[in-house]
Amino acid sequence: MPTCYRHPDRESYIRCQRCDRAICPDCMRDAAVGFQCPSCIAEGKKSTRSGRTAYGGLRPGNAGITSMVLIGINAAVWLLVMATGGSASVWIARLSLLPTGRCVPAGQPSQYFPQLHSEAVCTASAAREWIPGVSDGAYWQLLTSAFTHVEIWHIGFNMLALWVLGPQLELAIGRARFVALYLLSGLAGSVLVYWAAPVGGSTLGASGAIFGLMGALLVLAFKVRAQMQPVLTWIGINFLITVVGRGFISWQGHLGGFLGGLLIAAALVYAPRQRRTTWQVAGLTAVGVVLVVATLLRTAALA
Numbered sequence: 001m002p003t004c005y006r007h008p009d010r011e012s013y014i015r016c017q018r019c020d021r022a023i024c025p026d027c028m029r030d031a032a033v034g035f036q037c038p039s040c041i042a043e044g045k046k047s048t049r050s051g052r053t054a055y056g057g058l059r060p061g062n063a064g065i066t067s068m069v070l071i072g073i074n075a076a077v078w079l080l081v082m083a084t085g086g087s088a089s090v091w092i093a094r095l096s097l098l099p100t101g102r103c104v105p106a107g108q109p110s111q112y113f114p115q116l117h118s119e120a121v122c123t124a125s126a127a128r129e130w131i132p133g134v135s136d137g138a139y140w141q142l143l144t145s146a147f148t149h150v151e152i153w154h155i156g157f158n159m160l161a162l163w164v165l166g167p168q169l170e171l172a173i174g175r176a177r178f179v180a181l182y183l184l185s186g187l188a189g190s191v192l193v194y195w196a197a198p199v200g201g202s203t204l205g206a207s208g209a210i211f212g213l214m215g216a217l218l219v220l221a222f223k224v225r226a227q228m229q230p231v232l233t234w235i236g237i238n239f240l241i242t243v244v245g246r247g248f249i250s251w252q253g254h255l256g257g258f259l260g261g262l263l264i265a266a267a268l269v270y271a272p273r274q275r276r277t278t279w280q281v282a283g284l285t286a287v288g289v290v291l292v293v294a295t296l297l298r299t300a301a302l303a
Contacts, residue, residue: 005037016040055269056276057174066175067166070182071159074206077147078155087150096204097145097190098133099197100302105129114200134194134295135302142194142295146186148204158206165213172220173268180284181264184291185212188260189253191291194298196252203250208257214238215261223269263287 004012004024012022017031018040028035036044051059060066081089093102093109102112103122106129116122119130132138149155170178189208197203214235221231235258242254267283 018044053172053174055173055177055271056280057177060170060175063167063171064163066170066178067162070166071162074147074149074155074159078149081148081150092148092150092202092204093131095141095144095148096202097141097193098131098138098202099135099194099199099298101133101136101138102131102200103128104131135299139295142187142190143183145190145204146206146209149206150204154205158210161210162206162213165210165217169213169216169220173216173265177268177280181212181216181261181268182209184264184284184287185209185215185257185261187291188212188263188287189250189255189257191294191298192256192259193250193252194295197250199302203253205250205253207250208253208260211238211254211257212261212264215258216265219262219265219269260287260291 002012002022004010004027005021006027007024010024012024014023014025014028014035015021016023016037017034018036021037023035023037027037029038029041031041053059077091077095081091084091088108088110090109093104100117101119102114103116103119104110104112106127109129109131112131113122113128116128119132119136122128122130134141149158166178166182169181173181186206186209189211190203193203193208214231218228218231218235220226221228239254242249242251264284264287267287268280271279271283
């Protein structure tokens with residue numbers, strides 16, 4: 001008389017479709033065909049790989065979530081800026097990328113004294129306040145500036161581009177890799193601003209990260225041999241706008257983000273299949289180290 005392999009005291013005439021062992025009603029698990037035992041179900045879960053993208057990332061269930069979160073962060077910072085004075089908000093001075101510190105009238109961060117370059121001299125008067133720059137140790141500005149906007153058209157254009165490009169890239173490379181691409185591209189744009197923009201200027205906006213996404217899309221299109229003309233046309237139009245608007249558009253941030261996106265995407269999509277994740281992490285780490293070293297060298301030069 002056959003008995004359940006897990007409950008020897010129970011008579012059973014049903015067998016597992018996978019291992020052919022007898023199983024009782026308590027041990028029967030629905031399968032695509034017939035029933036399987038608990039052991040085979042557990043083994044099947046272990047051997048089933050999670051859905052992966054073509055470049056090793058976990059395939060996202062909803063490829064728009066990450067872009068929406070990034071848009072939400074940008075929108076929250078913009079609302080904070082608007083609620084605290086808009087272009088005169090103290091948060092503009094705190095979060096924007098300032099290569100060097102500046103001395104401002106107390107409570108009026110939108111104005112400054114260009115002739116006062118020393119914190120000690122600036123703060124000698126209670127009527128003045130010192131706003132630190134990256135060269136003073138405010139390294140957070142390299143990233144916070146990429147989430148800060150003032151004009152509605154600026155954040156609107158950047159977030160629209162993120163909404164269009166983000167889900168496509170996240171679906172292609174996976175969520176974690178997409179976040180790394182976005183942040184490192186934004187950092188690359190900020191580092192070139194730190195090196196090439198006037199030291200007395202102030203830079204903000206997510207354009208560096210957006211141009212990084214454009215560069216990544218170009219690499220992906222080249223990798224899969226897709227039609228390049230639409231991508232090149234779109235990138236060309238954006239760079240044309242950058243050149244025409246050089247007086248108020250940071251070409252340094254755009255170019256730095258675009259070059260960073262090219263390098264980061266190349267490290268992701270051209271990594272060897274063997275130990276792909278290790279190679280990708282090494283490539284992203286190398287890009288990050290180069291950006292950190294470049295930042296430290298510029299800080300030493302401005303000291």
